[in-house]
Amino acid sequence: MRIARAQTFELRIPFTDGSSGLGLMPTAWTHLDMVLLRLETEDGLVGWGDGFAYGCRSATHAALRDMVLPQVLGAEVTNPAEFMRTLQQRLHLQGRFGITSFALSAVDIALWDLAAKARDTSVAALLCAQAGTTARTRLPAYASLVRYGDPALVDRFTRKACDEGYACIKLHEIELAAIEAGRAAAPAPIRLVTDVNCNWTPDQAETLMVEMHRMGLYWVEEPIYPPDAAEALGRLQSRHRVSIASGENAATVEGFAAIAKTIDFLQPSVTKVGGISEFVSVCELASAHGKRVMPHSPYFGPGYWATAHLMAARPECELFEMLYIEPQDWLDSRIPLPRHGELSLPDGPGLGFEPDPALLERHAA
Numbered sequence: 001m002r003i004a005r006a007q008t009f010e011l012r013i014p015f016t017d018g019s020s021g022l023g024l025m026p027t028a029w030t031h032l033d034m035v036l037l038r039l040e041t042e043d044g045l046v047g048w049g050d051g052f053a054y055g056c057r058s059a060t061h062a063a064l065r066d067m068v069l070p071q072v073l074g075a076e077v078t079n080p081a082e083f084m085r086t087l088q089q090r091l092h093l094q095g096r097f098g099i100t101s102f103a104l105s106a107v108d109i110a111l112w113d114l115a116a117k118a119r120d121t122s123v124a125a126l127l128c129a130q131a132g133t134t135a136r137t138r139l140p141a142y143a144s145l146v147r148y149g150d151p152a153l154v155d156r157f158t159r160k161a162c163d164e165g166y167a168c169i170k171l172h173e174i175e176l177a178a179i180e181a182g183r184a185a186a187p188a189p190i191r192l193v194t195d196v197n198c199n200w201t202p203d204q205a206e207t208l209m210v211e212m213h214r215m216g217l218y219w220v221e222e223p224i225y226p227p228d229a230a231e232a233l234g235r236l237q238s239r240h241r242v243s244i245a246s247g248e249n250a251a252t253v254e255g256f257a258a259i260a261k262t263i264d265f266l267q268p269s270v271t272k273v274g275g276i277s278e279f280v281s282v283c284e285l286a287s288a289h290g291k292r293v294m295p296h297s298p299y300f301g302p303g304y305w306a307t308a309h310l311m312a313a314r315p316e317c318e319l320f321e322m323l324y325i326e327p328q329d330w331l332d333s334r335i336p337l338p339r340h341g342e343l344s345l346p347d348g349p350g351l352g353f354e355p356d357p358a359l360l361e362r363h364a365a
C-alpha cells in the first residue's frame with residue numbers, strides 16, 4: 001500500500017475525575033491532550049494513529065509533522081514492522097525514546113489499521129494470524145484511579161469502581177494512609193495496586209514495600225526513579241515479595257531487555273513504545289522470560305483501540321487499563337468501554353476507530 005496523504009490533529013478534551021486536579025502532572029490535569037494521525041493510501045483506505053501527548057502535545061505534533069511524516073508520505077509499505085524499523089534507524093539521531101518514539105508510534109498504529117483494512121480483517125485477527133493465536137473476545141479490565149491525595153476520596157472512588165464490577169483497582173497514591181484507605185474499601189479478593197510514578201526514594205521504598213506486602217498488593221508500579229533501574233527493582237521485588245511493574249516509559253523492545261529479566265510485569269504503552277509492532281515484540285520478550293504484560297493505556301483515541309486489539313491477540317496480556325475519568329466526549333461513541341470489569345472488542349475491519357468529524361473540530365487545540 002502506498003501512503004498518499006497524511007493529516008494531523010491536535011486535540012484537547014476536557015474531563016472530570018473528582019480530584020483536586022493536582023498530583024500526577026506538573027500542573028493541574030484537566031484536559032486530555034491528543035495528537036491523532038490520519039493516513040490515507042492511494043487506494044483511499046484510511047488508517048488512524050495516536051502519539052502520546054500528555055504534557056507534550058505540541059512537541060509530539062512537531063516531531064510527527066517535521067521529522068517523521070516526510071519519511072512516510074509516498075512510501076510503499078508492505079510490512080508495518082519492517083518499515084518502522086527502517087524509520088527508527090533513519091531517525092535514531094533524533095532520539096530512540098520519548099517524543100520521537102511517540103511520533104513513530106502514531107505512524108505504526110495507523111499502518112496496522114491500514115494493513116488490517118487492506119485485508120478486510122480486524123487488527124486483532126491480523127495479529128493472531130501472525131502469532132498463531134486465537135483472539136479473545138472478552139478482555140478483563142481494571143479501574144485506574146487518578147491520584148486524589150485524600151483518603152476520603154480514595155475510599156469513595158475505590159468503592160464506586162468496586163460497585164461497577166471491577167475486580168482490580170489501581171491507585172496512584174504514594175502516601176501510606178491513602179493506600180490503606182484503598183485497601184479498606186477494596187478488600188481481597190479484589191486486587192489492589194498502586195502506581196508510585198517513581199516518587200519514592202530508595203529508603204522510602206524499603207519501608208513502604210513492607211506495608212505493600214502486608215496489604216497484599218498485586219503489584220507496585222514504578223516505585224523508584226529511574227523506572228528502568230532493573231537490578232534495584234528486582235531486589236525490591238524479591239526482598240519484599242511484591243510484584244513490580246514498569247515499562248510505560250520505555251521505548252522499543254530494547255528498552256525492556258533489562259527489566260524483563262528482573263520484574264514480574266512489563267507495561268508497554270502503545271502510543272509511546274513504538275506502536276503495535278514494538279508492543280508485539282515486548283509480548284514476545286515477556287513470553288521468553290515467563291513474564292506477564294500489563295498494558296499502559298490511559299488514553300481514549302486509537303491507542304485505546306489498539307491496546308484492546310493487542311490484548312485480544314496476545315495471551316501474555318493480562319488486564320486492560322481503564323483510566324477512571326469522565327471525558328466530555330468520546331471521539332468515537334462506539335468505544336468499547338468496560339462493563340462489569342470487562343470489555344468486548346468490536347468485530348469490524350482495522351482498529352474500528354472512526355472519529356466524529358464534528359468532535360475533531362470542537363476539540364481542536
Ligand SMILES: [Mg+2]
Pocket residue numbers: 195197221222248296
Ligand atoms: Mg503508570
